[in-house]
Amino acid sequence: MNKLLFIALTFSVSLSAMADDIDVTTMKVAGPYSVQKPFMVDSVDVNNKTFSSENFLNTVIPVNEVFASSQVLRGDKDGIKLPNSSNGLYLLGFTLQNMKYTNAKMIVDGLKDYQFFLDGIKIKGEELKLEPGTHQFTIKYIGDKESKDKLKVRVTTAKDGLLSIPDKQNGRLITIHDIADGRRINSVAISPDGKYLLSSYTTVISGGESVRSQTLTELATGKAQDVGSDRKAWMPVSSKYYYFKKQTNGRDMITVDPVTGNETVVATGLPDGMVRVAPTEDFLIISMTQEGPKERKDIYEVLVPDDRQPGWRDRSFPVKYDLKTGMIQPLTYGYHNMYVSDISKDGKYVLLHKSEARLTKRPTTLTSIYLMDVNTLNVRLLVDRDGFVGNSWFSPNGTQILFSGTPESFAGIGKNVKPDQTPSMTDNQLYLMDISSRQITPLTKYFNPSVSQVVWNKFDGQIYFDAENKDCVSLYRLNPDNKKIKQLQVPEDLVKSFNVAGHASVMTYIGQGAMNSDRVYTMDLNTAKSTCVEDLSATLLKGIELGSCESWDFINSRGDTISGRFYLPPHFDKSKKYPMIVNYYGGCSPTSRNFESRYPHNLYAAMGYIVYIINPSGATGFGQEFSARHVDTAGEGVAQDIIEGVKEFCNQHSFVNAKKIGCIGASYGGFMTQYLQTKTDIFAAAISHAGISDHTSYWGEGYWGYSYSEVSMANEYPWTNKELFVNRSPLFNADKIHTPLLFLHGSADHNVPVGESIQMFTALKLLGRPTAFVVVDNQDHHIVDYDKRIRWQNTIFAWFQKYLQDDDSWWEALYPKKSL
Template identity: 55%
Template sequence: MKKSYLFFLACLFLGLDTNVYAIDVNTFRYQGPYAVYRPLMLDSIDINAEKFSDESLLKTSLMVQANDESKVYTGKQAPTSTDAYALHLLKFNFRSRGYVKGQISVTGLKSYEVTIDGQSAQGEQTFLPGTHLVTIKYMSRKGRREALKVSVKADKESLLSVDADAERSYSLGDVLDGKRFSGVSLSHDGRYQITSYRITEPEEESYFVWRLTEVATGKLIIESLSTLKWVPGRNAYYVEESLKDGVRLTMTDIETGQQRVLATRLPIGASFMISPTLKDIIVSNVQQGPAEHKDIYQIVEPDDRQPGWRDRKSLGTYKVETGILQPLTFGFHNVVVQDISTDGRYLLIMTSRSRLTKRPTTLYSLIRIDLQEMKSETLVADDGFIADAKFSPDGRSLVVKGSPESFGGVGKNVPEGRIPSMYDYQLYTLDIATRHVMPLTRSFNPSIAQYEWSRADGQIYFSALDKDYCRLFRLSPADGKIVRIDVPEDMVTEFSLANQSDRMAWCGMSASNSDRLYLLNTKSGQSELVEDLSRDILKGVKLGKCEAWDFVNSRGDTISGRFYLPADFNPAKKYPLIVNYYGGCSPTSRNFESRYPQHLYAAMGYVVYVINPSGAAGFGQEFASRHVATAGQGVAEDIIEGTRKFCEVHPYINTQKIGCIGASYGGFMTQYLQTRTDLFAAAISHAGISDHTSYWGEGYWGYSYSEVSMGDRYPWSDRKLYVNQSPLFNADKIHTPLLFLHGSADHNVPLGESIQMFNALKLLGRPTAFVVVDGQDHHILDYKKRVKWQNTIFAWFAKYLQDDSAWWDSLYPKVAIDE
């Protein structure tokens, strides 16, 4: 592509800086011609007394799909047609590697319009980083030849490139928009499948769609905007309808299409579980607690600040034959349904109560209810470390998920005196008759995610965080043997077993692709691709490489990580580096889409290094226990050492341009790192903890999360841990430009955690900025606010890692204040 300087007058016309550059476009993707005709002239004027103009034919709508066949066109004359009038499309891509101002210049054509990414583009435009599609729609007339000259004019020469190829770089729209799986569920015999999707249109809120299909043929049975759920043990589904007098449940038989109303006038807002016998419907209803005066009110417990904390769930049974709904449980403790036995006789529930004076401060009990005799027995009493449980296929045992300290620590496998991480989940079996507990994963490093006890083959299938992967496993309850099932994705996000067949449906993604749906044969272990949403999401997108990179730290530990390269990576160049981490109790997994989409940073010209330092679950109990009572010690050293070693062995990194970013505990880690090193040229803390003492008391889950991160230590018992390890009390050591991002309605990490640290850095005269996202909680979910929040991150890094403040200045113009 030819590049040339423009004259001074052209610069003035554009309204740009006098240093304006132009890239001539000579090659296009061409579609056309599309013949158009003058309308039949019934009158000489229209209703507004306007005469017809041939130029109005340019406005004719063309229903041309982006993937319709096109051909390459190169020339200085615009393609024409033998038709009296015809429309033509010329397309090309240009890529902006930063925030650029410019315009598309078209000369020679008489009747045309230009769009960029589908939006009308006249005069000066702002080009955000990414690949932009330019479409020139023009009208030709028979016998008229027109010259064609197109150029992209901009104020930054080095940040633009033009390509007639349809391939494009990864964009924020690719992260936010499109269709994703939100759930999958097989029928009892595996013949049918319900798949739910979350669909997001550009700049719109998401909505959900449910599809029921035949597994063998893929035939669509029904598609619905209402939730579809299986009736246990039958090839039938039911839907919930909220009517004036309550909720109605209607069952539809797939084979016959026959419908049957199962229940009417059920409580609105309740949830339901249908018994396998179809005789009972378990109703989980919410009872509102006593209300305080809205203006002046008492808080009776720390958690009483949370909306709805005083409300309690209780259970009822609805008899399908008689239509009678009666209470099943009574009391003021929360009751949550866990499972129902295969024969429908027993219901497993969990109750909870608080005990604030000792860790753990919330205790859970598992209770089995005999629905025939209306009797109950407590199977597990006041264990604060269990999470949930399910029946075995024969109903004689339970499989329980919990932390290593469950059941008196029978599953604990850490050095003496060390407290395990409460988020390093294990599996146990409990024999109901003898109450004998068997720890199944005590010496198994991955941390349990989802699990199911198969009624078809008696094996326990589960997914587990295995370092930065989420893998699929099969466990034999008879001998405790665990086998990994090889699957073609890095992350198993959900799975569903059929009760009476060897089929499993599962969803997954990898570090370099989005959602895919598979069908797995549990006997052979082979997976078959059923639906590839990633193919549509990434159509035409060019991604850079993602590669694993581990290192051995100075303590002799292998620290896991991976890195991402730009799609047009050139090892001879120097690239700025962004380091991403969590640093808390969970790994930074290989999810393709996240609030910090690594491939998107790479598309903007960065190398991205993701590290999983000491303390993350999925690496074994000992490794995970390093999160407890350390408040960043060891974790920060891993990140600093890993970053330095990464730069040493990758000479294409510009070591003077390294940025770092993290959220929540990772936001704390961002702040803490800056008190320990001047390695970073820019840092971003989203919803980060700046003072462990204030977070402990103010966050909705501050004191309870501290049971995980601080163990048995409290602000009054360990000043060194809570005060000395808090960034706020070390603010004077920070010199890195540090951006604070926070939702104003964050109930997990209160807004004040960013406020007080920002105030400290301003008083110290250090480079900092503070951006609040109004009305958002711990995650930024509102579509438009998410876009600006993401752009704020990109602009901050561009300012300090790419020496380009234009984007930041456009988002946050300087405010005149008193010095």
């Protein structure tokens, strides 16, 4: 077998008026691969077929290796003279790219017996369906010494300009498989001494198979070893990691010394449940579950709205497991859900949270927090039935408690909104309590970012947290003594998660950006300097050419600065006119700079679109007053920001085709897609995934409909405010919609039931408006099944190609016309 190297391809292109014909006059070649006739045990095989040249063709060869070959064949309009010096197998390869879906045909003349592969997959016949991307074409054939013919290969499409030759200086276009496939990092955890890193990964193989793994890395040397797929975590002090092994009588807890690899069984017969190791490493807190009363499956009573959720009647309660004696001591008893949020550093106390329902008044779920002595089980009430308080953590010295919660926590001491506003319950704040006096101090009242993950570090006494900072997620350090907050500079747009060593001045975090995938870093907390220890993005995006991403803000008609950004296609030409796709937030969080998401912005750009991302009023991460605009508005203000932003963006950027603009959103963003079409005609196509069409029906039907309405419709109900619930529901304004509107919905969506799309689709059908409805069977609010996700994404791409690029070939390939 010949050694394979790399060289760029060149082509000769012949164009016709009615079609785009590419005559391939230069190809890479690899071979010959020597093949031999096998020992003929019989004259025929089990299917009574005799041995033929086809058997040689079926010899398995890694066909894509031809693209690393240094051997090049060059021809002219009359064809390419093939090497036929032996009867071995040869591979021929060439590359084409298309920025939108196209039907094509490949015509091969001059070969009698050959096989054709497209992107490594064997294809039968001449007809091709080319999804957007850079494609590798491979021909496998058997050499023939006697052949005098020249090979002619032509790829043709019905329309001009759909196929192009990749520039040899640039990479290939990104595809959906670059987003869906490959290795991603789930979490990183650093040992208490700061010397070792535990990294957890998920690798998705093309086709959908998912493989989990963990790696242990010695940071000083970079030496890494695979430690299996079991979920492992660090002991809080000893810098050993632990995992659980299922046994017939329960679970064994096993610790591992990363230096020697020695394993020790520290507990046996552990019950199922989430485990928290005490900082003193002498006991565990296990969250147990008690099953609630059962009903008949065929006819059953629903006690409260949440009783529709599987497992709602079950209750959680914590137990203490003594590692020395194996004794299990329940910490609570009763019918309320209870959990431990933290254990004091001296192991003497725990923070207990009790959850109880109160449906008749907002907030409908109340939290009480107790300080419990784990030896005597005596408790002290710290927080009494505050429905706005979230998590809690002990200070390292055990004299203070840090709380997260909404601006309305602790009687609204942390509120920073206008007098007529209700704060958003998704805007997360921090509060500090002195245990002895129970005095509360708001820490982030005038801090705009919305807090996410929090760690109170024992080593330096500082509080570390990440927070939504506009469309980024940034990292911060809070000094509990002077209450000052400092942003820690990191080389990424988003800090996806972080972990702090308990006994060393170092942390680790996962970063991602608008133009790159996952990277893992460590940070020296003394200098705040980051060091990249693993770059998954370099592998995931190897050979891929992206466009660019730029920030763009504007001032709306109310005088507010509205944040946004836009993506440009690869090989962007400002003299051209491009169609544009607009995306905005669902839920309440901003549309952040994630590289991989269910709406992969770089992928849209690779298909020839300008992509405009806007974070209108109501998003968290811009301050309490800004996020409060989501509350009791039912889309008003949000829609105006989007409309004004799109118009102003077009005014300032002449490369946008203002007649070819599409919009897309999910959940609240799906509602916004529908609502926008009742307010404007600036969009040529729209897509609503899992969108709310009627606030009144969603309020009562979704698992979390009424509780989400505590956020979006605070203290308002369908019977108290028809202006919000009815007049601002897209369904009651359906006659105003003329934009082609696609509805996408999972049939098993428990958040926004599929009926929200059904009723709006029905309305538009009765009105005779252009619409379509695609249901993803047995999927919930997010489309997670691999094959279904790919088709769901392609459905989105096809809809936009149909209406923004005036080409319905992809849509017709996915959903052919039916005579019904």
